Amino acid sequence: MRLMDLARVVRSKNAGPLYLTFDIMFxxxxxxxxxxxxxxxxxxxxxxxxxxxxxxxxxxxxxxxLAIKITxxxxxxxxxxxxxxxxxxxxxxxxxxxxx
Amino acid sequence: MSAAARLRDRFRKSAxxxxxxVGASGQLGYGVPDAAFQAALERAPDMIGADMGSTDIGPxxxxxxxxxxxxxxxxxxxxxxxxxxxxxxxxxxxxxxxxAGAGAHLDATLAMVREIAAEAGLSFRMAxxxxxxxxxxxxxxxxxxxxxxxxxxxxxTAEEAAASANLVGQAGTEAFVRxxxxxxxxxxxxxACDTGIYAAIxxxxxxxxxxxxxxxxxxxxxxxxxxPGGRDSILATLDGSGFELESMNPARAATPMSVAAHSLxxxxxxxxxxxxxxxxxxxxxxxxxxxxxxxxxxxxxxxPAAQLxxxxxxxxxxxxxxxxxxxxxxxxFIGRVQENLAEVEAVVRSLVxxxxxxxxxxxxxxxxxxxxxxxxxxxPAHAPREIFILGECIAPTAARALAVVKSxxxxxxxxxxxxxxxxxxxxxxxxxxxxxxxxxxxRFNVYHLMQVDDLAPYFPVELETV
Numbered sequence: 297m298r299l300m301d302l303a304r305v306v307r308s309k310n311a312g313p314l315y316l317t318f319d320i321m322f323x324x325x326x327x328x329x330x331x332x333x334x335x336x337x338x339x340x341x342x343x344x345x346x347x348x349x350x351x352x353x354x355x356x357x358x359x360x361x362l363a364i365k366i367t368x369x370x371x372x373x374x375x376x377x378x379x380x381x382x383x384x385x386x387x388x389x390x391x392x393x394x395x396x
Numbered sequence: 397m398s399a400a401a402r403l404r405d406r407f408r409k410s411a412x413x414x415x416x417x418v419g420a421s422g423q424l425g426y427g428v429p430d431a432a433f434q435a436a437l438e439r440a441p442d443m444i445g446a447d448m449g450s451t452d453i454g455p456x457x458x459x460x461x462x463x464x465x466x467x468x469x470x471x472x473x474x475x476x477x478x479x480x481x482x483x484x485x486x487x488x489x490x491x492x493x494x495x496a497g498a499g500a501h502l503d504a505t506l507a508m509v510r511e512i513a514a515e516a517g518l519s520f521r522m523a524x525x526x527x528x529x530x531x532x533x534x535x536x537x538x539x540x541x542x543x544x545x546x547x548x549x550x551x552x553t554a555e556e557a558a559a560s561a562n563l564v565g566q567a568g569t570e571a572f573v574r575x576x577x578x579x580x581x582x583x584x585x586x587x588a589c590d591t592g593i594y595a596a597i598x599x600x601x602x603x604x605x606x607x608x609x610x611x612x613x614x615x616x617x618x619x620x621x622x623x624p625g626g627r628d629s630i631l632a633t634l635d636g637s638g639f640e641l642e643s644m645n646p647a648r649a650a651t652p653m654s655v656a657a658h659s660l661x662x663x664x665x666x667x668x669x670x671x672x673x674x675x676x677x678x679x680x681x682x683x684x685x686x687x688x689x690x691x692x693x694x695x696x697x698x699x700p701a702a703q704l705x706x707x708x709x710x711x712x713x714x715x716x717x718x719x720x721x722x723x724x725x726x727x728x729f730i731g732r733v734q735e736n737l738a739e740v741e742a743v744v745r746s747l748v749x750x751x752x753x754x755x756x757x758x759x760x761x762x763x764x765x766x767x768x769x770x771x772x773x774x775x776p777a778h779a780p781r782e783i784f785i786l787g788e789c790i791a792p793t794a795a796r797a798l799a800v801v802k803s804x805x806x807x808x809x810x811x812x813x814x815x816x817x818x819x820x821x822x823x824x825x826x827x828x829x830x831x832x833x834x835x836x837x838x839r840f841n842v843y844h845l846m847q848v849d850d851l852a853p854y855f856p857v858e859l860e861t862v
Contacts, residue, residue, distance in 0.1 A: 311664040313451045313840045314548035319660040347771075352547075358666045360683070361657035367664040369548045375454025376839035377714055377790055378760055382454045386769050 299334070300392035302327055308388035311367060313374035316346075316384045318366040318391060328362040336394035342366055345390045398521050399487045399581040400597075403442055407601050415601065415634045417594055418644075419615030421446040422627065424473045424490065425465025432619070432628030432644035437480050439631055439644075444481045445593040446473075447616050448505070449492025451709060451840070452662075459561040459711035459838030461500030467508075470494075474505070475512045481582065482518050488582040489572065489593045496709075497587025498562035499528045505584060506860075513862045520581035522860045525572070527586030529565045529708060529854055531558045534846065542847040543708070552708075552844045560710030560842055568672035569605070571855035572596030578859045587709065589671060590616035598634055606698035609676045611639040613669050614658055614693075621658035622648035638694030640686060650691045652683035672707070672851060674700040703847050706854060710842025715757070717834040718797035720787030720805050722823045728815050729822045730765075730783050736822070737761045737785070740808045747803050757791035757800050785823075790837045801831045 299306060304323045311317035320337070322328040335341060343350035348368050356365040375382045397405070407413070418441040421428045425448060436444075453464040463470060474490075481488035494501025506524065513519065535554040537543050543552045557563065564587040572592045575583045577600075585592070594612035599605060611632050614621050619628040621641065628645035641650040659666040659678055669676040681695040724730055741759055749755050762768035765783035766775065787804055791797035809823045816822075848854065 309662050310452055311662055312546075313455070313843055314546055315664050317660075317662065317664055319657075321657060321660075354664070356665060356667070358660060360681070361653060361660065361666075363657060363660055363666070365660055365666050373455075373548055373840040373843065374451070375456065377758060377837065379454075380762065380769055380771070383452050389770055 297396055298392065299331070299336070299394040299396050302330060302396050306388050306391055308384055308386070310374050310384040314370055315367055316370055316387050318388055319363055320366070320391070321361060321363040323362070325362065328359070330396055331364055332357060334394060334396040336396065337364060342368070347371070398579040399481070399485050400576050401579040402485060403487060403597070404601065413636060415598055415603070416441040417597070417611070417615060417632045417634065418444045419594065419618045419630045419632070420444050420477055421473065421629070422617040422620060423450065424448040424477070425463065425470035425495070427469060428473050428476055429628045429645070430476070433476065433480065435644040436629040436631055437484060440484060441486055441631065443487045443489060443597050444477060445489045445615070446477055447491050447590045447593060449495045449497050449587065453495060455711035455838040455840045456836070458496035458498060458564070458709060459713060460836055461498060461562060463501060463504060464495040471508050471512065474508055475516065478509065478512055478518065478582070479516055482520060487580070487597065489596065490583070491585045491588035491590060491593040493584050493586055496562070496564070497527050497585070498564050499526065499586070500562070502526065502584065502586040509584065510862055518862070520862050521579065522862050523575035523578045523580035523583045523857055524860060525567055525575055525583065525585035525588065525855055525857050527564045527567050527588065527855060529563050529706070531560065531563055533854070534563065534708065537846050544845045546843060546845060549840070549843055552842060556841050557710065559712040561713055561838065563708065563710040563842060565706040565708055565846070565854055566672070567855040568592050568851060569595045569599055569609070570673060570851045571857065573600050574852060575857045576600045578857065580859060591669070591671060603634065604698065605674065606676055606696045607638050607694070608634060609669060609671060609698070610678055610681065610693065610696040613676070614641065614655065617658070617661065619643040619645060619648045620661065621655045622650050623654040624648060625654070638692055640690055640692045642690045646689070649689040652685050652691050655691045655693060656681070656683045672701070672705055674698055704849065704851055705845045705847055706851065708842050708844050708846050709840070711838040712841040714837040714839050715790040715792055716794040716797045717837040718789050718791070718794065718801045719832050719834050720801040721826055721830045721832070722785045722787065722805065722808060723782060723826065724785070724823055725782045726818050726822060727779065728817055730779055732813060733763055733766065733783060736811055736813055737763070739813070740804060740811050743807050744800065744803050748800055757789050757796060759800060759804065760788045762786040762788070794833050798831060798833055805831055
């Protein structure tokens with residue numbers, strides 16, 4: 297199953313102009329557990345998708361909201377020359393196809 | 397007696413130690429929904445707050461000193477809040493004035509406030525917090541090894557700090573508390589932590605920072621913490637052990653799950669909210685439904701910072717920007733669009749520069765339909781039916797940038813390539829001119845942490861009678 301078919305919310309946004317932060321929220325405990333167990337949502341796999349080193353990727357389970365947060369550095373500060381997404385609101389898309 | 401002084405007196409004398417705070421808007425200047433704001437006023441809140449700024453809008457507004465919001469709408473929103481707050485005689489606190497909170501933004505906001513007051517016949521005491529940080533102060537801190545990178549941007553140098561067109565620090569709760577000591581009716585701050593707007597009155601009245609700051613972090617986004625999230629005003633009722641949340645739009649519900657999930661929003665770490673003087677830890681926070689639309693929050697803890705810090709923000713000019721808007725639906729052109737663009741770029745360079753001249757500009761294409769939004773590692777399985785090409789040039793002058801995109805437009809239209817069928821033109825222009833000057837381009841050159849021994853000298857507060 298793809299993440300986009302399992303999760304309730306998959307979103308990205310700037311966390312300040314230097315970092316992108318991704319929130320993946322699930323409807324049920326079982327879905328959340330399935331998301332947590334997915335290899336594709338591990339630091340190495342996410343680092344590969346976004347072209348950053350895996351030790352720069354923070355993956356933070358947030359059980360209170362049945363959510364997984366991922367935070368990683370932007371390729372360059374937001375809004376500078378050659379930036380593609382000033383608010384970072386469309387950088388979640390590569391996560392959608394992850395196999396869970 | 398001023399609104400702040402009256403609130404303090406009421407709070408000292410009354411047995412009711414609850415404080416009602418209204419988050420009117422998370423981004424003043426785009427419109428404050430009226431029904432919810434009027435409903436909030438009917439609840440007779442003890443304060444009204446609004447945030448006006450963010451770094452989300454990019455470096456250009458900080459650099460240029462312009463507001464991101466339209467002046468007319470900004471004035472309308474400010475007037476709504478001013479008139480509402482004065483009618484109740486409740487303190488009004490506005491942070492990150494004018495989108496980016498530098499001197500130019502603050503002064504433009506203050507000018508609007510004075511005009512609104514004159515037109516509405518209002519008179520009040522206004523405390524003003526300035527957030528500009530001098531490059532000299534930052535350079536001195538750099539020399540002392542007291543400025544740290546937060547990642548992505550390299551360590552700050554004195555040259556880079558001095559290159560900032562505007563350099564600000566995020567004022568914290570401390571600055572708003574000093575402003576309250578002046579007993580104002582309203583406070584307008586330059587760049588500020590959005591939490592300071594709402595945590596200051598509680599702290600001034602003796603509340604512990606943990607629950608107050610947790611509450612502040614949620615209400616600064618108005619009803620975004622609700623289901624469905626939205627921009628309507630929200631009411632927080634703070635007491636000694638926690639706070640309750642209620643959207644002022646009856647169609648929005650603050651549920652335990654929606655409020656807890658809000659800790660994720662635009663935050664690198666959902667468990668800790670970091671402020672200049674410490675951090676709120678919400679790992680053990682408890683969210684309890686009071687009814688279908690209201691949630692009570694308790695259990696945040698406060699971790700005082702071992703070292704006071706100021707988050708610095710600076711923007712430096714890169715050049716002048718011009719853009720070219722162009723579309724194509726031709727499968728042969730789309731099939732080799734990257735090669736076509738590279739070939740056109742080379743031709744343009746040979747035309748606008750002398751034979752031995754290096755280009756004094758940067759030309760960059762975003763090809764929507766292929767990889768403009770995300771740098772996909774491989775092309776799509778099926779070619780798109782249409783593409784949109786956004787050409788962007790940044791050059792030393794606006795005239796130069798426009799000249800480059802004008803030549804680009806013409807040579808892109810008529811570029812010959814193998815297999816071309818459409819020999820009268822490759823591109824559809826949505827209108828003319830398809831080349832537009834887009835004003836100055838900036839970059840964030842400073843986003844660093846500066847260690848300080850005392851926050852107050854960096855955020856001077858003054859009182860004005862309007």
